[in-house]
Amino acid sequence: YETIGGMRAVAWTDALQGVMLAVGLTGLLLAASPTPDNLAAVTTWIAREAPEKVSVPGWDVCRNWFSTLALIGLSGAVYPHAIQRIYAARDSTALRRSFSVMVFLPMVTTGSVFLIGILAIEQLAGTGPIEADQVLPLLLTEWSARSPVLYALSLVVIVAIVSAIMSTADSVLLSLSSILAKDVLGTTVLRGADEARLTHVGKMVSWVLVAGLVGIALNPRVTLWGLTELKMEILAQVAPLFILGVSWDRLTTPAAMAGLVTGTTVYAGLLASGNSQLWNLHAGVVAMMVNVGVCIAVSKIGAPPPSRLEPLHG
Structure with a gap:
């Protein structure tokens, strides 16, 4: 749909996938039913069985x-x-209007996942160490076995999670293919090409990227959170x-380019040397x-930017 419809298709599918995510999270909360009494009981259990999880964290953790x-x-x-x-x-x-709503949505999505994580501490206590x-x-496996209703809600949650991943992946793919086609190839190999030619090249680049990413996805070596950290740490240099x-x-x-290159080089060096964190940073x-x-x-070392021209009078 991205190759055929472009940005409009991505926008519409992201909207539909967002609705599915909202339905999935609602089902997740209904399945968990975290009432105040349940949360209080879970907190009491955690304080008794794993007090380190409710104690005030040290400076290393806070950092x-x-x-x-x-x-x-x-x-x-x-x-x-x-x-x-x-x-x-x-x-x-x-x-x-969209931004005024979007600013509060992370509180709903991450808040729901946070509550589920709190409940999981007690429910999965006997499964041993897990990622x-x-x-x-x-x-979801445990809840789906309780009743047909929870089984259906679990399916909705799975579809919602896949939709959330797709809504991010298709947007990133569209942005990346546009950057490579217009800002990289359009200024070098395809200099002077018309818009239709660049759009066609962008679509071909999308297919090449997808083929390469599928190969990587079939042999995962890091967790989903590890991939998120990697993505965020690279974006931090921008x-x-x-x-x-x-x-x-x-x-x-020149200063912006020097900072970008230096920051990326430092990050790559730390990652290659096995130092994913320094001093808990x-x-x-x-x-x-x-x-x-x-x-x-x-x-500061370079020449100051030229001052603005003052209007001539007289």
């Missing part, structure tokens, strides 16, 4: 949490497909370009701080 907040907050703000959604809005009124992304499948570029008028193009956050430092240093 890692702050690192995660910075990583997701800054990287999520510069998602290419999130910026691309601006151009899919019908008008500025529709865009403002974080195995919790929900295990819970965040300084947007934030400094908008808020600091002294940022120069994500490697991507450490590299982003280096990125910002290089941007500021190179901008």
Whole structure:
């Protein structure tokens, strides 16, 4: 549907997949039924059986949490497909209305998953050590065996999860193929090509990317959260370009490029050496701080940007 319909098809399918996700999360909460009494009982059980999970975390854990907040907050703000959604809005009124709703949606989605995770601590206590992304499948398996209604709700949740993944993947694929076709090939190999030619090349690039990604997906070596961290840490190296570029008028193009290259190199080096975290900070956050430092240093060392011309009088 992306090859045939382009941005309009992606926007419509994302809307439909979002509705499915909302239905799936509602079913998930109905299956879990986390009433205040249930949550209080679970909290009491956790405090008795695993007190370290409800105790005040140490500075090392807090530092890692702050690192995660910075990583997701800054990287999520510069998602290419999130910026691309601006151009899919019908008008500025529709865009403002959408953003006013979207700002609260993470509280609903992540809040639901958080409650499910709390309930899972007690329900899956006897299964031994498990990965974080195995919790929900295990819970759905347990709930689906209780009644036909919960079985149907579990199916809805699975479809909703797949839809959520697709709604992100198709947008990223559209953005990436557009960048490669217009900003890379369109300025080098296909310089001077018309819009139809670039669009056709973009579609072909999409198929090549999908073929390569399918091969990687069939041999997974990291967890879903590991892939999320990898994506966010790479995007974190782009965040300084947007934030400094908008808020600091002294940022120069050479400084932005130097910061981007340096931050990406530092992150790749830390990842290759097995240091995914330094002092409980994500490697991507450490590299982003280096990125910002290089941007500021190179901008201050370089020549100041030309001042604006004053209007002539007289």
